Amino acid sequence: MGYPCVLRITMTTSIPAGGGKLNYGVGDCKRQGCRRSSWITSVTFSRCIQKEISWSRRVSKFLRIQRCSSSQSPITENWKSIRTVTSYKRDGSTKYFDFAVIGSGVAGLRYALEVAKHGSVAVITKAESHESNTKYAQGGVSAVLCPTDSVESHMQDTIVAGAYLCDEETVRVVCTEGPDRIRELIAMGASFDHGEDGNLHLAREGGHSHHRIVHAADVTGREIERALLEAVLMDPNITMFEHHFAIDLLTSQDGSDTVCLGVDTLNTETLEVIRFISKVTLLASGGAGHIYPTTTNPPVATGDGIAMAHRAEAVISNMEFVQFHPTALADEGLPIRPTKTRENAFLITEAVRGDGGILYNLDMERFMPMYDERAELAPRDVVARGIDDQLKKRNEKYVLLDISHKPREKILSHFPNIAAECLQYGLDITRHPIPVVPAAHYMCGGVRAGLQGETNVQGLYVAGEVACTGLHGANRLASNSLLEALVFARRAVQPSIDHMKSSNLDFSASNWWARPFVPMALGINITDKIIQMTKEVRKQLQAIMWKHVGIVRSTMRLKTAERKIGELEAKWEEYLFREGWEPTMVGLEACEMRNLFCCAKLVVSSALARHESRGLHYTIDFPHLEESLRLPTIIFPCSPVKGTWSSQQLHKQSKYLELQP
Numbered sequence: 001m002g003y004p005c006v007l008r009i010t011m012t013t014s015i016p017a018g019g020g021k022l023n024y025g026v027g028d029c030k031r032q033g034c035r036r037s038s039w040i041t042s043v044t045f046s047r048c049i050q051k052e053i054s055w056s057r058r059v060s061k062f063l064r065i066q067r068c069s070s071s072q073s074p075i076t077e078n079w080k081s082i083r084t085v086t087s088y089k090r091d092g093s094t095k096y097f098d099f100a101v102i103g104s105g106v107a108g109l110r111y112a113l114e115v116a117k118h119g120s121v122a123v124i125t126k127a128e129s130h131e132s133n134t135k136y137a138q139g140g141v142s143a144v145l146c147p148t149d150s151v152e153s154h155m156q157d158t159i160v161a162g163a164y165l166c167d168e169e170t171v172r173v174v175c176t177e178g179p180d181r182i183r184e185l186i187a188m189g190a191s192f193d194h195g196e197d198g199n200l201h202l203a204r205e206g207g208h209s210h211h212r213i214v215h216a217a218d219v220t221g222r223e224i225e226r227a228l229l230e231a232v233l234m235d236p237n238i239t240m241f242e243h244h245f246a247i248d249l250l251t252s253q254d255g256s257d258t259v260c261l262g263v264d265t266l267n268t269e270t271l272e273v274i275r276f277i278s279k280v281t282l283l284a285s286g287g288a289g290h291i292y293p294t295t296t297n298p299p300v301a302t303g304d305g306i307a308m309a310h311r312a313e314a315v316i317s318n319m320e321f322v323q324f325h326p327t328a329l330a331d332e333g334l335p336i337r338p339t340k341t342r343e344n345a346f347l348i349t350e351a352v353r354g355d356g357g358i359l360y361n362l363d364m365e366r367f368m369p370m371y372d373e374r375a376e377l378a379p380r381d382v383v384a385r386g387i388d389d390q391l392k393k394r395n396e397k398y399v400l401l402d403i404s405h406k407p408r409e410k411i412l413s414h415f416p417n418i419a420a421e422c423l424q425y426g427l428d429i430t431r432h433p434i435p436v437v438p439a440a441h442y443m444c445g446g447v448r449a450g451l452q453g454e455t456n457v458q459g460l461y462v463a464g465e466v467a468c469t470g471l472h473g474a475n476r477l478a479s480n481s482l483l484e485a486l487v488f489a490r491r492a493v494q495p496s497i498d499h500m501k502s503s504n505l506d507f508s509a510s511n512w513w514a515r516p517f518v519p520m521a522l523g524i525n526i527t528d529k530i531i532q533m534t535k536e537v538r539k540q541l542q543a544i545m546w547k548h549v550g551i552v553r554s555t556m557r558l559k560t561a562e563r564k565i566g567e568l569e570a571k572w573e574e575y576l577f578r579e580g581w582e583p584t585m586v587g588l589e590a591c592e593m594r595n596l597f598c599c600a601k602l603v604v605s606s607a608l609a610r611h612e613s614r615g616l617h618y619t620i621d622f623p624h625l626e627e628s629l630r631l632p633t634i635i636f637p638c639s640p641v642k643g644t645w646s647s648q649q650l651h652k653q654s655k656y657l658e659l660q661p
Contacts, residue, residue: 003605
């Protein structure tokens with residue numbers, strides 16, 4: 001049913017044009033442990049346990065794919081040298097830019113501001129420009145800014161939290177460059193909290209050995225987003241395209257290289273398909289929290305970037321590591337229940353535990369010391385499993401997080417947003433504990449990237465949650481996400497500029513791919529039926545993921561999920577096409593659904609491939625760490641005998657139709 005090819009390796013790899021099979025060079029492997037095995041979907045591979053080679057060095061070697069010299073590609077033949085213009089529009093439905101940025105969170109905006117000094121930039125965002133995961137980040141940004149702290153200490157905390165799957169070189173780069181990225185934000189007008197001594201107030205969160213969290217009360221992400229958006233909107237070289245849903249990347253082959261030349265989008269207000277042709281594309285589209293029924297992510301987080309990249313033959317990594325935030329507000333425990341179901345769970349920041357918050361079960365028994373000597377300050381995966389265990393053992397719906405023993409003034413000054421949210425439902429957090437429950441929060445896996453945000457697809461860069469850089473390993477350390485986004489957005493700038501300058505935009509490129517179209521001809525009744533059916537299928541997929549691919553897993557549960565998801569996807573696609581839907585048709589709900597299916601299958605396949613428990617991936621069948629398995633999970637593109645709609649780019653849908661019975 002279109003499940004991806006999955007592999008855990010460390011050696012250099014190359015993807016030939018077509019993506020159906022895999023060829024690679026093992027290189028110099030002198031250590032024992034190399035052996036032949038097989039793909040989950042029957043493509044052969046090798047495994048080489050070789051710890052000395054770092055993630056970033058492996059990725060850099062991996063991304064240097066040799067070009068085929070046997071034939072010239074259409075790209076090389078048709079790429080004409082012309083003068084670059086700021087924002088050329090051939091017609092209303094095609095737009096030309098030097099840089100296309102997909103996503104308006106911290107990574108996308110920070111990158112856009114830098115590359116705009118060298119060319120025209122389109123920032124393409126799914127909803128309003130301020131709606132992103134960044135906006136909902138409460139805790140802050142971690143950085144070594146205290147004299148008693150050190151880069152080595154921050155590195156150690158990151159690697160321990162990541163269950164020793166982090167790449168040390170990537171961790172060192174991020175921890176070293178982080179302080180400068182914070183100073184840049186302050187210079188741009190971001191306002192962070194200061195202590196009585198006039199210095200930045202640095203908080204401490206779970207997994208951190210020092211106070212190093214720069215924050216703006218409990219709305220840090222919102223403040224960073226505000227500062228960056230103000231700068232972006234004032235830049236004449238940046239054009240913001242709100243309510244433009246990214247459908248698929250536009251790719252072609254240049255010998256053995258896959259090359260990205262832009263993206264197709266759907267204007268969800270006018271229902272017009274808009275094509276962006278660009279020399280460089282940055283994916284900064286966030287995560288995929290909505291593959292689960294309860295998530296702290298905003299509604300836009302449906303895995304669009306990861307799914308698009310996978311369909312475009314980008315390599316994906318570590319998708320089994322889904323972080324569940326231990327403490328989302330449990331509406332069931334509030335004195336006054338919300339009248340409407342939330343689209344995304346309200347986050348209770350890690351900083352509440354960092355400031356001394358204590359977790360209790362409903363009998364007011366403190367339980368975290370039973371699970372870890374660090375108690376409430378243990379990393380998120382440990383705390384989430386502790387809460388999950390309590391809920392299952394006691395058959396309860398939530399636990400309690402109590403900060404009321406701290407001074408009222410301190411609580412209200414540090415957590416004004418949380419206090420206000422709870423108070424409107426009758427809960428005073430300065431007097432009573434907060435009902436909390438784990439919720440899907442962050443994807444530690446994503447599109448595999450090198451130290452400059454580069455991918456194996458030429459002209460495609462990634463930053464933020466959509467990327468897998470090797471920083472987080474098997475579990476993200478609190479407040480390292482905004483830090484990673486800032487560092488990699490900045491590191492991707494120079495190679496992007498170099499790539500842009502070496503490319504010459506061809507206006508005829510817009511005609512190389514068939515255009516998707518909106519299903520107006522189906523009529524409103526059929527369209528409404530499809531939308532309603534899709535909403536139900538979405539709930540069913542989320543229920544499968546929560547039940548079988550949640551905080552605690554097993555091989556049987558994962559295989560059940562694999563089967564059920566495949567059946568559900570086939571049923572949904574059969575319904576669509578029976579109602580007259582065509583493979584090149586696009587609609588917001590349907591396209592989000594195909595991306596959710598794609599990401600869910602990536603998570604399940606990755607989880608099945610890891611035969612150990614490490615970080616966020618805990619399975620009762622393999623409950624221990626295995627040193628020999630301390631390797632990233634790699635997902636290569638492949639062309640299954642029977643593809644699904646979610647696994648194929650829309651402009652390649654003629655191939656999809658040929659595969660159907």
